[in-house]
Amino acid sequence: MIIFDGLYSFISVILSMLSLYINNYMAKRDFEKFPFGKHILEPIVISIKSLIIAIMCLYSLVGAVKSIISGGNNLEFGLAIIYSIVSVIGCGAISLYMKVKSKALSSELIKAEFTQWFMDTALSTAVLVGFIIGIAISNTKLNFLNPYIDPFMTVAASLLCIRIPIKIFIESFKEVICVKANDEINDDIYVLVKEIEEEYKFEDSITRVSKVGRELRIEIDFVYNKDSKLKTLDQMDNVREEINDAIKHIDYKKWLNVSFTGNKKWAI
Incomplete structure (x- = not known):
């Protein structure tokens, strides 16, 4: 679950850098090269980002299911709790910043960034809650469930997260092929x-x-x-x-x- 959360955050950073570059590139006037403007770049980038995240969620889902079938894995809660707390605070702060920027700029690209980082915050929160539950049952009769907490959390998070990027991809792709407005x-x-x-x-x-x-x-x-x-x-x-x-x-x-x-x- 930590690998999934960390990989999601890492990819989010890379994709945010891409969004920042595209946003700055779109702001430059270049009528001779782009006589109809550069607005098509926005849904193209959002489509690519959403597709990458959806593929990552699917990959993590398959890996987690394989882990459950093979008997799960043991957890070391100490560093995991520290990582989860830092991740929740960091992703939450970025998510809040993106929300403010999306309202100020009325940009679909920034709005997609907010959704992406909000998902990351929710994911990190789920990781933290899962580890707290694991600690709570570690000295009880339910201790036998501990090896399965991590893969089950990954399955749940993957299933919850994959729906949003697929939905965003469909909406953005509609704009790329110029489907009628709402x-x-x-x-x-x-x-x-x-x-x-x-x-x-x-x-x-x-x-x-x-x-x-x-x-x-x-x-x-x-x-x-x-x-x-x-x-x-x-x-x-x-x-x-x-x-x-x-x-x-x-x-x-x-x-x-x-x-x-x-x-x-x-x-x-």
């Missing part, structure tokens, strides 16, 4: 576009909304005909301003593209 945001923009479609008597409208990192990519195509009220370039810009003002409450950076066409093939 229903709340998507429906909000869709209703707005349909209202404008009716107001200007457009023939149809196509709305695409996807979230990539901390950016919301919005593409709206209006199809008009001879009955449509919109005719001039100024009116088109007014519609764009209307949409932009109406979605300011959505707390993401936005890439907004509003197009107008008389032929629906250019909108689909």
Whole structure:
């Protein structure tokens, strides 16, 4: 369990350094090389981090099950307790720092870091509790259970921890392949576009909304005909301003593209 906890913490440090580098790299402006921005890097990095942690949890789970089958292992509680206390304090402090930073920066990358370190804190706490239980039963009739405490804790921790990185990986991978934004945001923009479609008597409208990192990519195509009220370039810009003002409450950076066409093939 100590190896699992220590390995998790070590990997967390390496992945946090990667996140810090990517976060700083994203902050540098480089329009010529990245004309559409670097926001795609955020879900890519989160996906990689989550996948690595999930694989590590699975590896530890298999090792713990093998240990149980072979009869467990003996525990030395002295240094284990000291390690666990230091680990809980250290991981807890980093977790709290990441939580404050994630709120201040509104960054999915930092939010993922907080989740990762919170899991590490919970893991270290479970290790400490397990060792305390082991000490408590060491001089009782239940002493025969001591060799199994360590592998059983590892199994429990692996099963609890593996669910979160898998969930984060799925959500981040959806952003990499530009799956539509969540229903709340998507429906909000869709209703707005349909209202404008009716107001200007457009023939149809196509709305695409996807979230990539901390950016919301919005593409709206209006199809008009001879009955449509919109005719001039100024009116088109007014519609764009209307949409932009109406979605300011959505707390993401936005890439907004509003197009107008008389032929629906250019909108689909």
